[in-house]
Amino acid sequence: MSRFVLISPNTDFDARVRQALAGGLPGGLQTFAFVNPANPAELFANLNQERPEVLILGPDVPVEDALRLATVFDVQLPELSVILVGEADPNFVLLAMRAGIRDILSPAADPAQIRVLLERACQSFTTRSRTSVAKQPDSARGLVIGVFSPKGGVGKTTIATNIAIGLGRVAPMGVVIVDLDLQFGDVASGLYLNPEHTVTDAVSSSASQDSLVLKAFLTVHPGNIYALCAPRTPEEADDITPQQVTRLLEQLAEQFQYVVVDTAPGLPEVGLAALEQCTDAVWVTAMDVPSIRGLRSGLEILRRLDLLPETRHVVLNMADSKSGLSVQDVEATIGAPVDVSIPRSKAVAFSTNRGVPVLQDGRKDPAVKGLKQLVDRFDPAWRATAQKKLHRRVVV
Ligand SMILES: Nc1ncnc2c1ncn2[C@@H]1O[C@H](COP(=O)(O)OP(=O)(O)OP(=O)(O)O)[C@@H](O)[C@H]1O
Ligand SMILES: [Mg+2]
Structure with a gap:
């Protein structure tokens, strides 16, 4: 042979x-x-x-x-x-x-x-x-993992970029991260990229009709992943429709094992279109009352609209045992167990400013453990053996 x-x-x-x-x-x-x-x-x-x-x-x-x-x-x-x-x-x-x-x-x-x-x-x-x-048992389509939260600044971009980098080790060049925070997205800065092309090019008619053209608009990151960054100006972002986003995610899911989607805070129309394409939704809350309440209301609305993807991962970010709240308080308020907790960490804040996600530079940090646990939830080997433990209580 x-x-x-x-x-x-x-x-x-x-x-x-x-x-x-x-x-x-x-x-x-x-x-x-x-x-x-x-x-x-x-x-x-x-x-x-x-x-x-x-x-x-x-x-x-x-x-x-x-x-x-x-x-x-x-x-x-x-x-x-x-x-x-x-x-x-x-x-x-x-x-x-x-x-x-x-x-x-x-x-x-x-x-x-x-x-x-x-x-x-x-x-x-x-x-x-x-x-x-x-x-293959699921389908030929890749996983589409969306990172959402009704409130801003809770760590969506940090988490999305780290998931993409972590999955780049599981499936080198089989991962694409898409910045659907179209107006003010900062995946490019979080990954220290200066993209030649953006979502604007990727939803153009030539790319939407031909996935090879679409692939040429992606930016390669040294962590063995592809990135599709947000448009350069908010005006350009205004021209992108939910239908175009639906088509874009369908195409990417046919080509990649993992499509990781960063989104804008709240639930704008483009975010809802993305949510409908997601096989997995990562819901992020910080450990403060406004963002926890925001997540509860968001999940309630989506449940009523029947828009929640089958697989849910609740992430408590910036977890801090001195915040005056406990994990049980958070779970009781949002009505769902917290699956992964990521502590507040100086290394994470520093990594944002450097444009190098903490999972990329391999440093030891308490936040790294939580982020790795989150990445594991998308590893086919973990999924095949650990479905029963999908929602296990965390300790902060
Ligand atoms: N676990 C953490 N510990 C310390 N700082 C964190 C942590 N997670 C995120 N941050 C910091 O919080 C800030 C906001 O994070 P990030 O941009 O990821 O949030 P976001 O939800 O994407 O915000 P936006 O809604 O504006 O898009 C960043 O400076 C980031 O470094
Ligand atoms: Mg963001």
């Missing part, structure tokens, strides 16, 4: 890859000197229905052809790890990642370097196939 496929006419490079594999990587290599980018099906036919784990494109394959092939494979074989052999110029890296290429290898790499990269590519294949297999 061919675990590795190389497309390149370069026999010297082929020999180096074979040497790298002979160093202890199991599985065979099949080399094709040329694959017509207009007819990638040819490659599948030549592979006799085998599903390779790693595809190496180049050297000596024209860049446009390589990107075109990578884009097709990204859609048809999403678990496949595609490696491009070329020079890692920063502008090109971005284009390559958008096409679904997971790594870039120098044409001058020696067998030892090639081997390290192939090992990494195999690991990434295993993670991706595990998560996609685990997800």
Whole structure:
């Protein structure tokens, strides 16, 4: 069986890859000197229905052809790890990642370097196939996780960005975070991104008709996730309709294992449209009476309208045992158990200002524990075993 496929006419490079594999990587290599980018099906036919784990494109394959092939494979074989052999110029890296290429290898790499990269590519294949297999019983659609709260400033953006970064480890490049706080969204600043394109481009007619065009409007973040940031001005945001948001989330859920949605405070029309697309809603309250009461009223209205998604996660953020309130008080007021509690923490406030979510920089902090527990609730392995514990009492 061919675990590795190389497309390149370069026999010297082929020999180096074979040497790298002979160093202890199991599985065979099949080399094709040329694959017509207009007819990638040819490659599948030549592979006799085998599903390779790693595809190496180049050297000596024209860049446009390589990107075109990578884009097709990204859609048809999403678990496949595609490696491009070329020079890692920063502008090109971005284009390559958008096409679904997971790594870039120098044409001058020696067998030892090639081997390290192939090992990494195999690991990434295993993670991706595990998560996609685990997800299949539900449906082919990814999870759409919306983060909501009637009151502002309770930590929605902080929580949404950390969920996305945390899930980026479970499903590298299988996560997109969408900023639907269209007027004043700050996902871009929370992730230290300077996006070239925003939700405005993503709901344009060209993108809404073609998911590959849509993918080209996403911004790649170094935490192996994609981001779709809020429009640049509130005026642009006004032109976006709830129907467009519905279509956008449908498209993203077809392409990604996880779509994480940050929302504006309150329940504006765009937020309600997003809520209807969510498989999971994360409800956030801070540990103060106005935000707890706000959440109670919000949940009551949505229950009456029958708009609550099946799976609910209640998060008590900025939890503080000295606030004069207990978890029981919070639960009694909102009429639902608190599932995860995240303590007030200086590291979190600092991380917002730096644009590096706490789950990204790997520091030890009490808030990290709560955020990890929240991320675990979306891990297919956890979900399969822990449904009974979905709503377990927390202690602050
Ligand atoms: N657990 C926490 N401990 C300390 N500070 C926190 C915590 N969670 C969030 N914050 C801080 O609170 C502020 C508001 O957080 P954030 O922007 O995430 O809230 P939000 O609900 O998205 O606000 P908005 O409604 O305006 O969009 C930020 O400065 C953030 O760093
Ligand atoms: Mg916010």
